[in-house]
Each structure stands twice: as C-alpha cells, then as structure tokens.
Amino acid sequence: MRKIVTGRRFVARSAITLLAGATAAGFLAAPVASASGIDGYSTEVAKSAVAELVASEGVSRAEAAEILRTQDANARTVSRLGEELGDRTAGGYLDAKGKPVVNVLDAATAERVRASGAEAKLVRHSTQALASAQSTLESVPAVTHTSIGLDPKTNQVVLSVSDAATGGDLAGLLRTADRLGDRVRVERVTGEMRLAIYNGEAITGGGTRCSVGFNTNKGGQNYIVDAGHCTRAVSQWNVGPSQGASFPTNDYGLIRNTTGSAPGAVSLYNGSTQKISSHAPATVGQRIQKSGSTTRLTSGSVQRLNVTVNYSEGAVHELIQTNALANPGDSGGCLFSGSVGLGITSGKGSGTSYYQPVAEALSAYGVTLNN
Structure with a gap:
C-alpha cells in the first residue's frame, strides 16, 4: 500500500526500470475484432x-463505457483551451x-473555460x-535513479527519489526542491531505475527481446518505430535491421521492416487486433491501453506528462507516466x-510505466502511421 502526501513529504513507491525485451509484436496481422459499441x-x-x-473508479459498466466514448473529445x-488561452491557463487533465x-489563474479565464463546457480549477x-x-x-547535476515530472492535478512538479539514488549532488537536489516551495512535491521510491534487457529466451536479434511499437512507412518502405534502448x-x-536509435535523452528508434507484413493494428494476443487510425498527445487522466509481449494487453490512465527519468545510462526526457x-x-510496445x-x-x-511520445519519433524519422 502506498500513501501519497502533498507538499514536500515523502511517498513510498518502487523504482523505474527500462523494459527491453522481444519479438512478439505489438503489431501483428490478425483478424480485427467486431464492433464494440464504443467508437x-x-x-x-x-x-x-x-x-x-469499474475496478479503479467504482463506476458502473454503462458509466465506464460513456467515459470512453467521450474522452477523446474531452x-x-x-488541448484546444490550452492553445486558445495560452499563459492564462496552467495545464489541464481529465x-x-x-x-x-x-487549470486557470484568474476568474475571467475561469468563466471562459466554463463557457466552453470544461471545468475550471483556480490554481x-x-x-x-x-x-x-x-x-x-534539471540544472542540478543529474542524480541517477531520480525522475522529475509535471502533475497538473496538483499543480506541482514531482521529484521522485529512489533509495538507490547515486551520483551528482543528491543533497543539493533536495535543497533545490525545498527552495522551490510548494511548486515541487518530493516522493521517495525504492530500488533502482535501471536498464533491463532480457537475454536467452528472446528470438529477436542477439538474444534480446523487445516488443514491436508502431508500423509506419516512408517512400513505399515499411518501418517500425520502437524504443531507442532496444x-x-x-x-x-528477426523483422529487419535497426536504422536509428535516440537514447538516452529520448527513447525512440527505427527498424526497417522487411517481413512484408505491416498492418496498422495492435495485437491483443488473443487472435484479435485494435486498429490504430491516428496519433495524438496524451492527456493526464486519459484512460489508456498498452500492448507488449510480456504483459500483453493492460489498461490504466495517464498520471503525469513531461517526465524526466534519470537512468544509470542517462536521462530520458518528456516521457508519459x-x-x-x-x-x-514490453519495451517498444504500444501505448x-x-x-x-x-x-x-x-x-x-x-x-x-513510462512511454516515449510517438509523435516525436514519427517526426524525427519522417514516417507515417500505417492504416
């Protein structure tokens, strides 16, 4: 059980690990499931x-279905109100x-937000x-096994510090967090934030197992965008050669897909698939799914954005938590x-769990999602 406390008190939590591992694809050619009633x-x-x-929020199945039907528009x-109102807002979430x-900074902006059908929260x-x-x-010398990210629900930056935190100036980092007052909340986590590449049981390259990310194309050639540490x-x-890697700083890479099969759909590991027709930025509070070769299909919600994780191999920035x-x-798999x-x-x-935004990878390599 964990207890989260606002302010600069500490929270017990476990550490973060990079997820390298396997050939079982996030995208596979399989029959598309029938209509679910949720567009x-x-x-x-x-x-x-x-x-x-239903399990996490205690809502009925009908209420849960309605949340999913409306969350994309919400x-x-x-995003639209943030762009329109600019620095009069301070982020938002579902x-x-x-x-x-x-989040708004004054009453007049709050009225505009409410008029647009959203709730306004004065922060x-x-x-x-x-x-x-x-x-x-982040200007303090990097301390391994720490992460820094934005939590719009509490209008704070969150500094997570592992009990294995080493290197840099940990005492200086904590002093800096203290000087920043209630703009920063510090959480304690346990264990290491480390690279974890599985060997032996994999059937991809070099005995390393990762999951396929998104099938894409450029100039008639199919590519897979994947995790850079993979x-x-x-x-x-086994699906083709690596064509690029951006890791650390980012965590995206490119594989040239030579298999002749590159459907724009996610394998759900039960013979069915989920079609992917577009990409978008994540929103805090958004209900999400993840497909990967180890844990297969799992669900949850977005907790934080713009997260920096300080692995021992170096910092990775702007991740989704x-x-x-x-x-x-599960590394490289689809969110x-x-x-x-x-x-x-x-x-x-x-x-x-932590994810590289796919839009950055698509832009970096000039590739387009397969439909």
Whole structure:
C-alpha cells in the first residue's frame, strides 16, 4: 500500500526500470475484432478498458463505457483551451469521470473555460512557473535513479527519489526542491531505475527481446518505430535491421521492416487486433491501453506528462507516466487509447510505466502511421 502526501513529504513507491525485451509484436496481422459499441475501440480493448474503470473508479459498466466514448473529445477540449488561452491557463487533465478540467489563474479565464463546457480549477502556479521549477531541478547535476515530472492535478512538479539514488549532488537536489516551495512535491521510491534487457529466451536479434511499437512507412518502405534502448542494443532483428536509435535523452528508434507484413493494428494476443487510425498527445487522466509481449494487453490512465527519468545510462526526457502494468520484454510496445496511438514503452516502476511520445519519433524519422 502506498500513501501519497502533498507538499514536500515523502511517498513510498518502487523504482523505474527500462523494459527491453522481444519479438512478439505489438503489431501483428490478425483478424480485427467486431464492433464494440464504443467508437474506435475493438471489442477486446473496450472490455479491458471498461473493466479497469469499474475496478479503479467504482463506476458502473454503462458509466465506464460513456467515459470512453467521450474522452477523446474531452482530451481535445483540454488541448484546444490550452492553445486558445495560452499563459492564462496552467495545464489541464481529465477527471475520474473523464470530464475536462483546465487549470486557470484568474476568474475571467475561469468563466471562459466554463463557457466552453470544461471545468475550471483556480490554481496558484502558472505553466511558466512550473516549467521554471522543473528546469531549475534539471540544472542540478543529474542524480541517477531520480525522475522529475509535471502533475497538473496538483499543480506541482514531482521529484521522485529512489533509495538507490547515486551520483551528482543528491543533497543539493533536495535543497533545490525545498527552495522551490510548494511548486515541487518530493516522493521517495525504492530500488533502482535501471536498464533491463532480457537475454536467452528472446528470438529477436542477439538474444534480446523487445516488443514491436508502431508500423509506419516512408517512400513505399515499411518501418517500425520502437524504443531507442532496444534499437541501440541490437543491429539486426528477426523483422529487419535497426536504422536509428535516440537514447538516452529520448527513447525512440527505427527498424526497417522487411517481413512484408505491416498492418496498422495492435495485437491483443488473443487472435484479435485494435486498429490504430491516428496519433495524438496524451492527456493526464486519459484512460489508456498498452500492448507488449510480456504483459500483453493492460489498461490504466495517464498520471503525469513531461517526465524526466534519470537512468544509470542517462536521462530520458518528456516521457508519459501511466499506471498500466508493464514488465521487461514490453519495451517498444504500444501505448494507445482506442484507435489513437500515444507512445512507445520505455520503463516501469511498481504500479507505474513510462512511454516515449510517438509523435516525436514519427517526426524525427519522417514516417507515417500505417492504416
């Protein structure tokens, strides 16, 4: 059991691990499941997402289905209002019922947000103030086994510190967090934040097992965008050769797909698939799914954005944090919400998992999602 406390007190939690591991693909050619009644969701994904919502939020199955039906539009509302109102807002998220909430700094902006159909939450810290706090923390010499990310629900930057934290200036980092006042919340975690590549049981390149991310194409050639720590470790996979790796700093890479099969659908590991028709930024509170070769299909929600994780191999920035289950071997697998692609599996903790936003990888390599 964990106890989360606001302010700068500490929270017990486990550490984060990079998830390298296998050939079982996130994307496979399999029959597409029948309509689920939730637009964009295959039957199996809808079933998993509804079950997770019922268990975590205590809502009925009908209420859970309605949350899933409306969350894509609600996430776009949060994004649109942030763009329209600019520095008068301080981020936003979806609440437990999937409704859009936008953090605002004054009453006039709150009225505009409410007029647009979203809930307005008056907060103390601006986006600029939180970004400045995160930048200040990241300017301290990197301390291995720590992470820094934005929590719009509490209007804070969260500094997670493992009991294995080493290197850099840990005392200086904590002093800096203290000086930043209530803009920063410190959480304690246990264990190491380490690279974990499984060997032996894998059937991909070099005995290393990872999961396929997203099938893409460019100039008539199919490619797979995957985790950079996977493509950096292996030059030749059973699906084709690695063509690029950005890790650390980022965690994305590219594999040239020479199999002749590259469907734009996620394997659900039961003979059915979930079609991916677009990609978008993640939103805190958004209900998500993850497909990977170890834990297969799991569901959860987005907890934080813009997370920096300080692995022993170096820092990785701007990750998405969720509470969906992931384990070694799931690296490179797909994070998605119904038919919308969101990210590429990077790392894990106890009850948390971390993802490279897929849009950055697509842009970096100039590739397009297969449909």
